[in-house]
Amino acid sequence: DTEVTQTPKHLVMGMTNKKSLKCEQHMGHRAMYWYKQKAKKPPELMFVYSYEKLSINESVPSRFSPECPNSSLLNLHLHALQPEDSALYLCASSQNVLSGNTIYFGEGSWLTVV
Amino acid sequence: GDSVTQMEGPVTLSEEAFLTINCTYTATGYPSLFWYVQYPGEGLQLLLKATKADDKGSNKGFEATYRKETTSFHLEKGSVQVSDSAVYFCALRKETSGSRLTFGEGTQLTVNP
Numbered sequence: 152d153t154e155v156t157q158t159p160k161h162l163v164m165g166m167t168n169k170k171s172l173k174c175e176q177h178m179g180h181r182a183m184y185w186y187k188q189k190a191k192k193p194p195e196l197m198f199v200y201s202y203e204k205l206s207i208n209e210s211v212p213s214r215f216s217p218e219c220p221n222s223s224l225l226n227l228h229l230h231a232l233q234p235e236d237s238a239l240y241l242c243a244s245s246q247n248v249l250s251g252n253t254i255y256f257g258e259g260s261w262l263t264v265v
Numbered sequence: 266g267d268s269v270t271q272m273e274g275p276v277t278l279s280e281e282a283f284l285t286i287n288c289t290y291t292a293t294g295y296p297s298l299f300w301y302v303q304y305p306g307e308g309l310q311l312l313l314k315a316t317k318a319d320d321k322g323s324n325k326g327f328e329a330t331y332r333k334e335t336t337s338f339h340l341e342k343g344s345v346q347v348s349d350s351a352v353y354f355c356a357l358r359k360e361t362s363g364s365r366l367t368f369g370e371g372t373q374l375t376v377n378p
Contacts, residue, residue: 157308182364193354193368194309207364241308248364251297251316256309
């Protein structure tokens, strides 16, 4: 079962709200990722966790705060977002960070900031 | 830096036509290569992959061969169906670039009945 589950599927939030996106996988993967995808563009890497430790932050603004509570869960905390942050947020996982491992993506969370 | 170039879309075909989506890459070393597909309103699904030169990835009638001499990984399918309508992304991944997937810009495919 190659499944990465994301909730919520859709989220609308105001610029002063605090919300969280959640991601879960039960494949025993030890690398988890957050990507951001704008319409008609490829996904852009935001964060990488390897063995529950943050290993890559692609200079993402601090209004996005990732958290990896355990090896199966990944959260993305959102605060004081801007309308331009509206996008599809994709969680992904892989066995580890080695290049030959497949990265499996979730269905995504559609975020609209109003 | 590393990069992936895909043929520009959109591509429109009739059902049962032959499909080729070109993908070339620029990278040092020995990247792994992937094709992902994104159906409307959904996340990305792995379609196929190849991890070394001359490997052929295949899945659901799609095929791609890792050609190091031409730095290419072209996607082919002999007979497309309406259900193949989606955006296709070619991507590479290298040990020395950490965990990063480098994506092409994507190719929109529409198959008409």
